[in-house]
Amino acid sequence: MRIAINTGGGDAPGLNAVVRAVVLAAEGRGWDVVGIERGYDGLFAPGGVVELDRKIVSGITHMGGTILGTSNRGSPFAFPVERDDGSVEIVDRSDEVVERMSELGIDCLIAVGGDGSLRIARELASKGLKVVGVPKTIDNDLNATAVTFGFHTAVQTATDAIDKLHSTAESHQRVMVVELMGRHAGWIALFAGFGATADVILIPEIPYDLAKVAEKIDARWKAGREFAIIVVAEGALPVGGEASYLEEERAGSPRRLGGAGKRVSKGLEALTGKETRSLVLGHLQRGGQPIAYDRVLSLRFGTAAVEFADRGLFGCLVALDPPDMRAVPLADAVERLKAVPADGDMVRAARAMGISFGD
Ligand code: F6P
8 A cells, every 4th residue: 555644734742743643554564655745735836745754754743733744724625726926726636636646656645634624635536536534623614523632731731821910910900811722612721721720711603792701800899809811712702703814814814813802801891990901822722742632633533534444444534432442534524613502511511510501
């Protein structure tokens, strides 16, 4: 067998561990592995497909980012091509992907990505490409798997950051609002806010009423706890309102979320009269070394992907179904996103600890 691997969408801690695991597990079977650089872009660029071996992937398990590069702009089905006049045209290059793979003698593609990349993988599978998907995203919003790799490292980074905000909040008697990533799912905000003892956690799954958040802050002041930590998922939205988006648009890219924390911060300052500061943790959540949990998970996902290819389980995602890995058809895997259950155990536990969800 000659297999290819690519990494698509936003980078996440653990990508390199998956790449290494795939290469070692494939070599162990006497197979060849190539890496496609920057998602699928490498297929269209000279030198964009590289041979991978044990030596090249040596010592990368602990490294953040991806040695293959990635792209979350466009897809082979909607590929942005810049014209001479500076305009951008969106073209379908998916047939070229299938042709290039066959020219390169590739029997199977291991596509490591989040929901966008796995949708592309599913469409390519329907064009006859043999694909095995691996679930990556710090957002943890893939329904098919118990957890995605990268999520727990992002939660650790966000937890450390919130821990550090406590001292300034308390010393200055301030309300500190921190916006965390997660797209339209509140997993990072919920886990980090819970673990770092936030006072309020606002997530997309539970639209908030700012007046309720202000009540919680006032109650803390009255109780002599004159500071507050408010964790806001970037996709959080007020009751009857919409999520906050950045104004600028990029051709071939989905609308980008942004401004949720600032909106909450401004509103709270007006309602409570208390000094309120906001910050956006941003891409720090995607960077750095994967924590041990994510390394182990990534290595398991990578080796399982090769095992699935060996067993002919194509058109599937390697999903964690504890304690095992399970093959989930890609079509089912991307059918719907995994939202935080608004009445689930974690939310109930947080409420029991006195954390407000602004509802
Ligand atoms: O999906 C991962 C993620 O980091 C989201 O949490 C976030 O909304 C998005 O990617 C940001 O993407 P970009 O790096 O293109 O701004």
